[in-house]
Amino acid sequence: MFDRRPSLAGTLALSGALLLGWPAIGRAALPSSVAGEPLPSLAPMLEKVTPAVVNISTKTRVAVRDPYFDDPMFRQFFGLPPSPRERIEQSLGSGVIVDAAKGYVLTNNHVVGGADDIMVTLQDGRSFKGKLIGTDPDTDVAVVQIPAQNLKALPVADSARLRVGDFVVAVGDPFGLGQTVTSGIVSALGRSGLGQTSSGSGGYQNFIQTDASINPGNSGGALVNLRGELVGINTMIFSPSGGNVGIGFAIPSDLTTQVMGQLIAHGKVVRGSLGVQTQDITPRIAQLLGLKTSQGVVVTRVAPGSAAAAAGLAPGDVLQAIDGKPLHDSDELRNAEGLLPLGSKVTLSVSRNGQARQVGATLTPEKLATVDGGTLDPRLAGVRLSELSMAQRGQGAAGVAITAMQPGSRAARAGLAEGDIVIGVNNRRITSLRELRGLAGMQPRQLVLVVENGEGVRYVPMD
Numbered sequence: 001m002f003d004r005r006p007s008l009a010g011t012l013a014l015s016g017a018l019l020l021g022w023p024a025i026g027r028a029a030l031p032s033s034v035a036g037e038p039l040p041s042l043a044p045m046l047e048k049v050t051p052a053v054v055n056i057s058t059k060t061r062v063a064v065r066d067p068y069f070d071d072p073m074f075r076q077f078f079g080l081p082p083s084p085r086e087r088i089e090q091s092l093g094s095g096v097i098v099d100a101a102k103g104y105v106l107t108n109n110h111v112v113g114g115a116d117d118i119m120v121t122l123q124d125g126r127s128f129k130g131k132l133i134g135t136d137p138d139t140d141v142a143v144v145q146i147p148a149q150n151l152k153a154l155p156v157a158d159s160a161r162l163r164v165g166d167f168v169v170a171v172g173d174p175f176g177l178g179q180t181v182t183s184g185i186v187s188a189l190g191r192s193g194l195g196q197t198s199s200g201s202g203g204y205q206n207f208i209q210t211d212a213s214i215n216p217g218n219s220g221g222a223l224v225n226l227r228g229e230l231v232g233i234n235t236m237i238f239s240p241s242g243g244n245v246g247i248g249f250a251i252p253s254d255l256t257t258q259v260m261g262q263l264i265a266h267g268k269v270v271r272g273s274l275g276v277q278t279q280d281i282t283p284r285i286a287q288l289l290g291l292k293t294s295q296g297v298v299v300t301r302v303a304p305g306s307a308a309a310a311a312g313l314a315p316g317d318v319l320q321a322i323d324g325k326p327l328h329d330s331d332e333l334r335n336a337e338g339l340l341p342l343g344s345k346v347t348l349s350v351s352r353n354g355q356a357r358q359v360g361a362t363l364t365p366e367k368l369a370t371v372d373g374g375t376l377d378p379r380l381a382g383v384r385l386s387e388l389s390m391a392q393r394g395q396g397a398a399g400v401a402i403t404a405m406q407p408g409s410r411a412a413r414a415g416l417a418e419g420d421i422v423i424g425v426n427n428r429r430i431t432s433l434r435e436l437r438g439l440a441g442m443q444p445r446q447l448v449l450v451v452e453n454g455e456g457v458r459y460v461p462m463d
Contacts, residue, residue: 275306
C-alpha cells in the first residue's frame, strides 16, 4: 500500500517556502532561476528520451507435468485429454526503440526469450504485438520489431568513450509502476566474471557498472548520457537482498548494436573463435613448464583448420595476452573471443619454451557438426542439435546443444528450448552427437531426455 501522506521533506520544503515569503500551496516550488542563473534540470533531455523507452510484457505457455496425468492408462481411465496441461507465465520488462522507421526495439534476452506472446506498450499508451527478430543468450541481447508509425528512436553513442565518473540516467519500467527515471554515474567499466547470463553460462561480459537505481522491470531499459544518447542496455543488479544497493550493470551500446546487426541480418549471432582449448596455469603447472609467472593460459588442444592452427599455435604454448590485454584465466580468453566481431584480427602474446613472441590470428567461425532432430527420432522434429563448442567444453560442459527450435513443435510443447544442453537419453549419459545418434536412433517407445540449462537439470518426457 502506498503512503499518500506528505513526506517530511515535503513538509520542510513547504515550511521553508513560507518563511522565505514565497507564495504558499500550489506555487511552493523552486524558482526557475537563482540570481539570474537557470537551475540545472534533466527534464529537457528526458523529454526526448522517454518516448523511445517502452514497456514489454510477455506470456509464455509452460507444460505442466504430473506422473499420474502423464500415464496414458490413467488418462484413458478418467477420460482425460492426451495433451499436457499448461500454465501461463507472465513477465514485465523494458525496451528501447533504436530504429523508428523499421520499428526495431532492443531489449534483454531474459525479457523476451522463449515467450509465446510479446506486447510492446509505448509511452503514449499505444500497444503493439511484437515480433521476435532474434536473441543472443550469451550477451543477453534481443531484438523485437513492432508495426508502428510515428516512433521516436534514441541516438546511439560510442560507449567506448565512456569514462568512470560520467553522469548517466537509467530509464525503464521497474515493478510495472510505469516509466521511471533514475540517475547516477559510471562506477566502473569492463566488468566481467559476474556469474551466469540468461544462457545458463558465464556468457560474454563487458558490463558498464552504475549506481543509477536499476530494479526488476528495468531490464532492457535505456542507460543514457546527459546528451540523451544510448550508452547501454540495463540488464542486472548485484544485490544480497534482492533490492537495489547501488550496483547495477548495463550492456555497452557498442556491443548491443553489433549483436543487433547480426540478429537482424541472420536471426542469430555467429561468433569467431581461435579454435583452442586452454587450461588455467597454477603454480604447480608453471613450475612444470618452467614459467617464471602463472599469468596466462596454456594451450591443451588446437582444432585442425582453426585460426589458431593457421597462426602456428600448438599444445604447450602459453597465451599471455590478447591485443595487449593480459590473460589471467581461460574465461578471460573465451570472453575476449566472444566479444569481438567475426573476422577480427587479434595479436596474441605467446610464450613457447621460454621464448616470447607475437602472433597474429583472424577469428573464424568454429565448425561444429549439426543434425536435424527429426532424422534421429520423429519426436525431435523441429529441433536443431549441435556439438558443443571448444569454449563450452573448456568450461567443463558435456552433451549436445539445442541451437534452434521450431515454435509449436512437439519438442517445444514438451518444454525444450534453444540453449538447452541434452546430457542424457533414457538415463544414459551422452557427451557427443554421435552418442545421441546411437541412442535416439533406436527410437524407443518412451523417450526421456535429461536436459541442463541455467536453471538446473530436468527430465523432459517426449510424447
